[in-house]
């Protein structure tokens with residue numbers, strides 16, 4: 001019997017008891033991920049790839065409206081190019097994957113499989129940028145990147161190949177560049193809030209946590225119910241660091257040579273992992289309606305004597321909902337029991353399930369069940385067309401509100417290391433005044449396993465607070481937490 005087949009059985013551990021095993025089972029049983037023969041490389045199945053396509057459409061629309069254009073740069077980067085900017089390669093070198101041969105013939109120069117494309121793009125920009133009239137130059141690419149991780153890999157969260165977009169831009173002035181960095185960060189926040197229903201902490205990274213090639217790194221970070229924070233996307237201001245290394249110079253209006261100011265920014269398929277971890281439960285995936293490939297599943301309750309009537313009615317309903325722009329799936333399979341189907345669609349995170357049987361038809365109603373809350377209510381058949389799109393909106397909003405509450409309740413202001421340790425042990429994030437020194441951050445991490453996440457842009461007014469760790473004068477309030 002299919003009802004007992006292994007691959008469709010529920011998740012066998014609870015989220016609370018074994019978070020990592022729960023996640024591993026969930027992503028396979030919800031048919032998001034299939035494992036591949038290469039360790040650390042995963043197959044994104046249609047349920048997962050659809051989410052990425054939604055992010056692509058949405059973010060691509062935002063940046064294009066802002067004036068960014070898409071392009072594509074090669075996958076292979078010559079070693080000489082990759083080594084050009086010291087700070088850039090430093091620390092990353094062990095993760096680079098290399099192509100050394102074509103067939104049986106050794107290449108004259110090794111080629112890196114792109115881990116990120118600053119070098120090849122800056123090399124190109126140096127040829128294109130001559131005058132202030134060539135600026136700003138703002139390109140983005142949607143592509144895959146490879147980083148040969150040696151730590152344990154996890155689908156979405158840490159994989160050796162992943163998909164992302166990388167934006168690379170050049171400006172005549174620092175001000176324009178910095179403004180863009182913040183605008184793009186706002187777009188990332190919109191992806192998390194509007195699509196993923198995930199609230200984020202938006203802010204500036206510490207000196208220790210920023211990208212070494214950048215002057216300022218900004219990020220959005222999410223907070224999960226296991227007490228851990230996770231970075232969602234980053235937007236960097238590179239200053240003139242790369243322009244100097246790659247000779248990106250232009251003549252300004254006074255015919256004076258200047259180095260361009262640059263940014264780079266990215267969001268990856270890791271963000272899908274953040275969304276899954278944020279919302280899902282012991283029954284499986286919970287999808288925000290905005291990213292669900294199937295938003296509504298209709299499960300007819302079939303008996304021999306009323307089968308035809310019920311099937312006719314659900315087909316009419318499915319067509320009506322589709323016309324309203326709802327992504328509907330009609331589960332007409334006769335080989336599976338309704339209960340079995342309910343479990344399957346719950347596992348897959350479908351936001352709404354509609355059940356219709358002969359008794360419902362008599363009462364001219366359907367049972368509507370929300371995946372996020374489990375709440376079940378009877379809705380008159382005639383109202384479904386109007387009620388279902390409204391309910392999808394409501395689910396999207398309430399998933400966001402629930403996650404916001406978790407974040408709000410998860411952040412605690414602290415003044416001392418002792419306070420911070422106590423709160424972290426309780427699974428909280430801490431918000432603390434900090435002097436900003438790398439030494440404090442390192443020692444605190446040693447002690448607690450928590451690092452700085454970011455400093456929000458709208459800071460509480462400083463009233464001469466001292467650093468929560470070393471008691472020197474604090475320079476800004478930072479979020480700290482255990483993180484992925």
Ligand code: 86X
Nearest residue numbers: 089092095096115116166234264265266
């Ligand atoms: C840093 C910086 C930046 C564009 C982003 O964060 C968003 C999109 N790039 C990426 N970074 C590296 O520069 C890097 C370089 C090498 Cl050589 C590597 F093997 C791994 C890397 N990882 C991150």
